[in-house]
Amino acid sequence: MADISKAVAIANNEVAYLAWDIDTTAVPGCLGFHIVREYLDANDEVTEERPLASYVAFKGQRNPDWQAQNTSVWPVQKFNWRDLTLRKRRNEAKRRPDNERVRYRIRAVGKMKAGLDPVEVVPESHRDFKTRQIVQHTYEGQPIPLGYLTPAAYTNILDVTTKRPPFTSSFTNGILSTQFLANVLNEDGTISPNELEDHLRRPGDWLRNYLAGDVLPILQDFFAKAGGRFHGALYELEDEELLKLLTDNASRLDLILSDAGSGEDADAEPNEKGNRPKIYDTRNAPARAALQAIAETRASGFTLQNRMFNGTGHIGHNKFVVWLDESGTPRSVLTGSTNWTWSGIAGQSNNCVRIDDDAIAGAFFQYWTRLKADALALPDPLNAKNRGANQGDTLKKTNRTPVRVPLADGVSAEIWFSPNMPGKQQPPAKSAKPALPPPDMDRLFSLLRKAEKAIFFLVFMPSRGGVNSVVSEAIALGLKDTSLNVVGAISDSQAMWGYEPSQELPNGKKLPAWSPHVFQQAGISVIRATALTDREIGRAVGDFKNDETLTLGRAIIHDKVLVIDPMDPEKCVVAFGSHNFGYKASYSNDENLVIVEGHAALAQAYAAHVLDVYDHYRFRATEAEITAQAKKPRAAGVKSDPRWDGFLDTTDEWQKRASHRMSAYLTG
Template identity: 65%
Template sequence: MAAIISATAFSNNEVAYIAWEIDGPVIPGCLGFNIVREFLNAAGDVIEAKPLAAYVAFKGQHNPDGLAQNTTVWPVQKFNWRDLTLRKRRSALERREQKLKVRYCIRAVGHFRDGLEKVEAVPESHFDRNSKRQIQHTYEGDPIALGYLTPEFRTNVMDVPADRKPFTSTFTNGILSTQFIVRILEEDGKITPGELEDRLRQPGDFLRNYLAGETLPLIKNFFAQPGGRFHAALYELEDEQLEEFLVAHAERLDLILSDAGSGSGKDEDERPAAKKKRATSAAAKKKAATRKSKKVTLYDTRNAAARRRLQQLARKRDTAFTLQHRMFNGSGHIGHNKFIVYVDDAGVAKSVLTGSTNWTWSGVAGQSNNCIRIDDEQIAAAFLAYWQRLHKDALPIPKPLSAKATGANQSDELKSDNRSAVTGKLTGGGTFECWFSPNMPGKAQPPAKTVKRPPPPPPDLDRLFSLMRKARKAIFFLVFMPSRGGANSIVAEAVDLGIKDTSLNVVGAISDTQAMWGYEASRKTETGAKIPASSPHVFQQGGVSVVRATALTDKEIGRELGDFRLVEKLTVGRAIIHDKILVLDPLDPDNCVVAFGSHNLGYKASYSNDENLTIVRGHRALAEAYAVHVLDVYDHYRFRAVEAEVNAGKKPKKGKTSTGKEKQGWVGFLDTTDTWQQKSSHRMSRYFTG
C-alpha cells in the first residue's frame, strides 16, 4: 500500500515550509494531499486543527473572486507546500501570538469511492467589514468528492519562532500581488487612486502593520535599549513612523544620511531666497528668467523632507544629536547602508540592526525584505568601526544639497580599510564574517558583461563564491538588482555551479527585469532593425530553477484582477523583491551559510557603494529561517512566472464574480487524475526530508 514515509516542517517568524516523501514514484489515484495545521499546548495536546488555505481549483472549476478554500476542497498537487497563515489569519488582518507549537498532519486523497474514508469539506468564510457579516466562500463548477488514500502522517513539532540567538530575524509580508489586498481595499466599495500607497504610508494603519510583520516592532524595540548612543548610516529615509523613531531618540543619535532619489525641477527654486542675485539690467533679467525656467536634475528628492526636519534639530543649541550629510548625488556611487549600532554608557558596542529594509514606507510594507537584530558585541564593534570610517571619510557638501555632486567618491583609505573581513565565533556555536564596501581602491567601476576576461572578484564576493563552490546540496537566493543579466554576481555563480553539478539544488528569485538570468539588452541587426530587450520569466535546467518576480497584475500574465484600470493603481514600485540573501546547505549544522545585509551581491556594490554584508556559518536555526523566506518568495512568484511564460502574448479569458462583474480570478488548474505526479518534482521534498 502506498504511503507517506517522511515529512518535516520548518518556519521563520511568518510562514512555514512543509515537505514530505512517499514510498514510491506515485500513489495510484492520488489527486493531491490534504494538510492540516495542528496547534499544540505545552503538554503536547492539540488545541486547534485547521486545513491549510488553497486557492487553485480543479480543471472544470473556477474561482473568479479569488477566495480561499482549503485542502479538503482543493488538495496540494506537490510534495512541498507553504503555510502562509501560520502567523497571519486568512480571514482578517490579525496576527496570532508569537509563541506557538505547531505540527502538520498530511494525507493523500483521491476520488471518493466505496471503502475510502470520506474527506469532509471544511467550509471557508471571512468577515466582511463593510456588510458586518460573514461571507461564505464559493466557486464555480461541481464539487469533487474526495476520500483518504493514506493514513495520517505528522511532521515534527516546531516552536514558532525558534530561538535564534544572538539573532532576531524578521521578514516583511510586502508581497502585494494578491486578491486578498484587492478585497481589503474594496471593502468600502471602491479602490481610489493612490489608496494603497496612502495606507502603507500611514502609521498605525492595520494593512500597513499586517504587511510589515514584526519589522516595525523590532526597530522600535531596538531604540528601547537604555542609555548609550545610536550610530546610524541610512540610505533612504521616507517613512513618517521611522522618522519619528529617530526624532524621539535624537539626543542619543549620530546619523550619517546619504542621498536618495532624483527628479527634474527648476534650479532657481532650490536656492535660498536670501542668496538669489537680483537682476538689474534687461539682459540680466532675461538671462535670469531663462535660467529660472530651465529644468535641471534635482537630487535627494526622497530624503529631502526628513533631512530638513533633522537639520533643524541638529542646529539647536546644546543638542547632542549630530547629522552628517553623505551626498553622492548622481556620481554613480550610493550610500546604500541601512544599519544602526547601539553603544552602551560604558562605550561598548552591544548590538546592531541591519538587513535589506530601507527606511521607507515601501521598504517596510511594500516589498519583500528582511531586517535583523544581532546582539553580539564582536559584530556590533565591527559595524561601529565601519561607521567611524564612514564618518571620517566626509564628502564635500553640494550647494545646494540637491545639486549634482560631480566626482563624489569614497577615499582609497576607506576602500583599503574595507578589504579585510572582521571574523569571530558566535556564542553558542557558529562563526561570522563582517564585510564592508567599497573595497576596491581606485576610480575603476565594475567590469561590464561584455568583458571577456573580467578581473578577479572583489574580496567579499570572492569569499562568497568560494563558499558557494563548497555547497554540497543547496543554494538558495533572493536578489533585487545585482547586475545586468546576473553577470559578475552570485546569480551567475549559482547558475554556473548548478549547470555543472545537476545534483545541486539551485533555487532563486530575481526582482529587476534586467537582472534576470538570460536577459538581453535591446540591440540592432545589421540592417538597422531594432530588437527590443527581452527577459525570460523562468530559467529551468537540471536542478537550477530561477524565476523573476512577476506581479499578479502584470500584463504579461494575461490575467487581471477585475478592472485593469483599478489594478494598475496598486503599483508601489519595481523593487518587488528587495532582499539580498544567499543561503547554502541550510540543513547542514556545521557548514550551513547565510549571507545578508545591504549588499546587492554583485560587483558594483563592492566597487562603488557604501555597503555591509554579514556571513554566518554553522547557525542552522538562522539558516532555516532565511531558507524558508527564500522559498516562500520563490514559490509565490514561480506560479506567476510560469503562467506569464506560457501566456505571453495571449489574451486573458474572462470570468465573472458572484456579483456578475467580469474578473479573471483563479482558473481551474489542478488535474482530475493522478497524472500530475509524473510531472511534479521531488527535489525539494527529498532534500528537506533527508
C-alpha cells in the first residue's frame, strides 16, 4: 500500500508552502490530494479545520465563473502546493487574523468505490456584490465523488506571524492574484480605466489595504513609537498616506530624500527637433515641496537634506528609517525593498522588515550619518541635471567594511552599505580583464558557493542579462552541480539570463532584442515574470481568463531576496535590503544589504515568499516561452514544461508528469 512518507510546511505572514512525498513511484488510482488546514490551540488541539481552496476542474467539468471550490471537490495534482488563503480570504478582499497556529492534513484520493472512506464535500459560497446575498458556488459537469486512498499525513506546526525576533518580516500581496483581482474589480459589472490605480493610490481603500498586507501596519506601528527621533533615507516618495506618516512625525524626523523620475519639461519651448529639455525628480517633487515647506519653519524640528543625482546614473536607492530612543540610542530600523509609493506598497511584490536590535540599528544610523556628511552640490533649479554628482571617496571607502553582529542562539547578521567601490563608474561586464567583484557581492558569491542543496532568489534588475550578479553566479553553480536546486524569478526582461540586445545584421536589417521567459536545465528553473492574455499565447487554457491587463509597469517583482539552504537550521542564509544583487548597485547607488545566517524561521519565511512568487509566474512564463519559440527561432533549445490543458486528469496518469524535486528537497 502506498503512503505519504513525509509532509512539510513553511510559511510567512501571508502564505504557506507545502510539500510531501510518497514511498512509491505512484499511488495507484490517485486523482490528487485532499489538503485540510487545521487550526490549533495552545495545547495543539484542533479547534477548526478548512480544506484548501481550489479552482481547477476535472476534464469534463467547467468552472467558467472561476468560483472557488476546495480540495474535497478538486484535489491537488502536484506534490507541493501554496496555501494562498492562509491570510487572504478566497471569496472576498478581506484578510484572516494573524498569529494563528496551524498545520496541514494531507491524504491521497481517488474515485470513490467500495472499501474506501468517502471524502465529505465542503460547500463554498460568497456574498454577492450587488444583492449582498449569500451565493452558493457551482460548476458545470458531473461531480466525481472521491474516496481516501492513504492514511492522513500531517505537516509540522506553523505559527502564522510577522514576528521572528529580532525581525518582523512582511510581504506585500501586490497584484499576484490577478484572476481573483479581476473578479473582485468586475463585481459591479465593469472594470473602468485606471480603476486599479485609483484603488491603490487611495489611503484607507479596502483593496489597497488587502494588497499591502501587513506592510502598512508595520510602517504605522514603527512611527507610533513614543519619544525619540527618526532618521530616514528614501529613494521614492509619492504615496499620500506615507507622506502623511512623515509629516505627522516631522517634529522628530531627519530625512535624506533622493531624486526619482524624469521626463520632458512640459512648460518649456520645444527645440527645432520638437524636443523639450529634460527635467528630473518628477516623482518626488510634490512630496519634496510639502516637506520643504515644513523644514523652512524653524520651530518644526524637521530637517530635510536633498540628495539629487539627477541624470548621472547614480541613485539614492535606500528605503530605510532608523529610530533612536530619547537617550539617542539606536534601537530599531525599518528596511527592505518597498519604495514609499502606492505601487511599491500595493502594486508590486515587495518585502518590508523591521529589525529590533541595537547593534544593527546602530550600523544603519552610522551609515545615515555618513550619507548626511556626504552632501551633494545641488543643481539650480533642483530639477535640472546635476552634472558630475557622485558619492565621495570617504563614503565609498568606509562602506567597504561591513558591520557584523552576533545575535541569539548562534544567529549572526552582516550589514553592508554601498557604494563601496572607488572610481566614477562600473567597468564593462565584458572586457579582456574582468573586474573583481565589489566586496559586498564577493561576500554573496562566497555564500552562494557554500550552498549544499538550494538557492532561491527574486530580483528586479541586477544587471543586463544577469551577468555579474546573483543570477549568473547561481546559474553557474547549478550547471556545475546538478543536485543543486536553483529556483528564481526575474522581473525586468533585460535582466533575464540569456537576454540578447538588439543588433544590426550584415544585410543592414535590425534584429530586435530577445529575452527568454524560461531557463530550465538540471536543477535550475529561472523564470521571467510575465503577464499573459489568451491572444499572446494563442489559446485558452482551461477556465482561466488570461487577460492580465492589471499589470502596473515593469517592476512586477521588485524584491531583492536571496535564500540559501533554508531547511538547514545552522547553514541557512537570507539576504535582503535595497541592493539589487548586481555590480552596479555596489558601484553607483546608495544601498543597504542585510545578510542573516542561521535564522531558520526567517530564512523559511523568505523562502515561502520566493516559492509563492515563482510558482505564480512559472506557468505563465512556460506558456509564453512555448509561444515565443514558435515565433523566434533564436529561442530554440530552451526547455519548457509540456503544455497543460487547464483541467485536472481523471486518471492517475498525472503522476508521471509531476515533479518530485522540490518536495524531495523540502521533505529531505
